[in-house]
Amino acid sequence: NAGVTQTPKFQVLKTGQSMTLQCAQDMNHNSMYWYRQDPGMGLRLIYYSASEGTTDKGEVPNGYNVSRLNKREFSLRLESAAPSQTSVYFCASSVRTSGRTTTDTQYFGPGTRLTVL
Amino acid sequence: GENVEQHPSTLSVQEGDSAVIKCTYSDSASNYFPWYKQELGKRPQLIIDIRSNVGEKKDQRIAVTLNKTAKHFSLHITETQPEDSAVYFCAAYDYKLSFGAGTTVTVRA
Numbered sequence: 001n002a003g004v005t006q007t008p009k010f011q012v013l014k015t016g017q018s019m020t021l022q023c024a025q026d027m028n029h030n031s032m033y034w035y036r037q038d039p040g041m042g043l044r045l046i047y048y049s050a051s052e053g054t055t056d057k058g059e060v061p062n063g064y065n066v067s068r069l070n071k072r073e074f075s076l077r078l079e080s081a082a083p084s085q086t087s088v089y090f091c092a093s094s095v096r097t098s099g100r101t102t103t104d105t106q107y108f109g110p111g112t113r114l115t116v117l
Numbered sequence: 118g119e120n121v122e123q124h125p126s127t128l129s130v131q132e133g134d135s136a137v138i139k140c141t142y143s144d145s146a147s148n149y150f151p152w153y154k155q156e157l158g159k160r161p162q163l164i165i166d167i168r169s170n171v172g173e174k175k176d177q178r179i180a181v182t183l184n185k186t187a188k189h190f191s192l193h194i195t196e197t198q199p200e201d202s203a204v205y206f207c208a209a210y211d212y213k214l215s216f217g218a219g220t221t222v223t224v225r226a
Binding site: 033040041042043044045048058059090104105106107108109110111 | 151160213214219
């Protein structure tokens, strides 16, 4: 099992360019997530997909769009990149387990380092 | 929404000593609290987690404690080793995970 994979690993864009970050998981997980990581700010949720066919905004969705293509794939699109979107982007997936309390163990991809000039 | 605060932001310890990282959360409905370790240039990886119906959990040299009344939880690493040097993130879950800002732990040989 590859787990969670992301492409590309690195990307440099000019302001105003567009691009799509790809994410795939082979763990048959229901839920998938996109985070950005900036120094001193931890991981901030951009968008998530609780199950195939649904997507919801997270903490910092402005400037991004997502597509849950199927159960395995969840892509993040920047329509018009800005320098403020320079960051490391992580995709994650989880299987919603439940018992007396709900857990949401998330498994992360290797990340995409994006620089917008 | 949930707000998770994490302290300290940096922590330097002598090899063999203990390290403690503390987090507080705001939403009393949060019911799951994982801890992630991120080595330089790598992805975050789950190292231990605790549910709201448990007060303490231990796994070899690491342990987590949870105080639901005070809304805080802590990570304890005993007998620290150089490979424990990393950034550690706490998180709280209420329908989605909210992360603390991270603690950079440096273990001095």
